[in-house]
Amino acid sequence: MNLAFRNEIAITVLLSGGAIADVKVEPRSRPPLTRLFAGKQAASLLAVLPRLFSLCSAAHQVAYLSAVEAARGEDAALTTVRRRVTAVIAERLTELLRSLFIGRLPLDGARAASVRAMMQAGAVLCGGVDEAGPDSPRREAVLQIKSALRELGIAGEDPAPGSMLAAYLADLDGEALSSPTAEQSFLTAADDLEIVTRLLRDGAHYSDAPELHGRIPETGVWARRRQPVLPPGAGPAERLKARIAEVVRLCAWLEDDEQDRDDGLVAAYRLGSGKGAAAVECARGRLYHAVELDPGDRIARFEFLAPTEWNFHARGPLVRSLKGAVPAPGRRGQDAVRALVDSFDPCVGFNLSFREAGHA
Secondary structure, three states, X not given: OOOOOOOEXXXXXXXXXXXXXXXXXXXXXXXXXXXXXXXXXHHHHOOOHHXXXXXXXXXXXHHHHHHHHHHHOOOOOHHHHHXXXXXXXXXXXXXXXXXHHOOOOOOOHHHHHHXXXXXXXXXXXXXXXXXXXXXXXXXXXXXXXXXXXXXXXXXXXXXXXXXXXXXXXXXXXXXXXEOOOOOOOEOXXXXXXXXXXXXXXXXHHHHOOOOEOOEOOEOOHHHHOOOOOOOOOOOHHHHHXXXXXXXXXXXXXXHOOOOOOOOOOEEEEEEEOOEEEEEEXXXXXXXXXXXXXXXXXXXXXXXXXXXXXXXXXXXXXXXXXXXXXXXXXXXXXXXXXXXXXHHOOOOXXXXXXXXXXXXX
């Protein structure tokens, strides 16, 4: 089976008079799951999903299992649901840590060692240690992550003054990109049923360019913030600060899982006989799977919708944040645009280019 697909988003920024006149987004190619797996037993896909979705593989497995159970009319045991939620949170924490530190900051020997220790502890968390308690492997892994974060300048929800991360965020807060006040719209669990119904009905036609009555909401860390009013024109610094704050909250939850977890972190929906769907709140936002099973428990349809398809939609949150912005001349402005794109944290790589609007 050939599982190779073009995993890159092409983003072209069109400039006119020094401002960003438009942004063209060419999405990545997405695997046609129904064509790949139609006729296969539902249980046989579990071993394939981690190969197909190397990022957030636990979230994809939880979404798939929950959708299949809904299609069968089954309810997972509470202990199973709790174990799945813990796996999703552990993976979300590890993915957010990776996106914060890997390839973003110059690391000297001591800081590089802290990042390595942190990612090793994250691998332990993602390896399935789900017991809580003062001496549990899970709590020990979280303590190692918190210790590494302190060494890197994160003891609370804001980086320590004078730390490398604080200096990096201060650079992002500069005047290299003057952003417009963009419309804010956020994806929530209340949108799930409409999305999964359309996903199963319309397949790739919908998942390649999703919308909600013409609205393309943002999903992910910024959308999960609990403040009722978010600052307009959020730049990369604000978005990375939100990521840091969520890392701290996830550590607290994994260290003591008696705390309340996010509502709707894993949700399943039965859509009719043999039809089911699920939503999982993963690192980059809300992930959807929808399946239809034949009477022999074989795949008849299998569709998915990842957070990147919302955030990097041709009329989506990234485009709204960039259109009308005024970048500084030359490389400095281009780097600021790249930092904003990167702060939306796509699940695949991206290629960013700049053109004058008249030459596009």
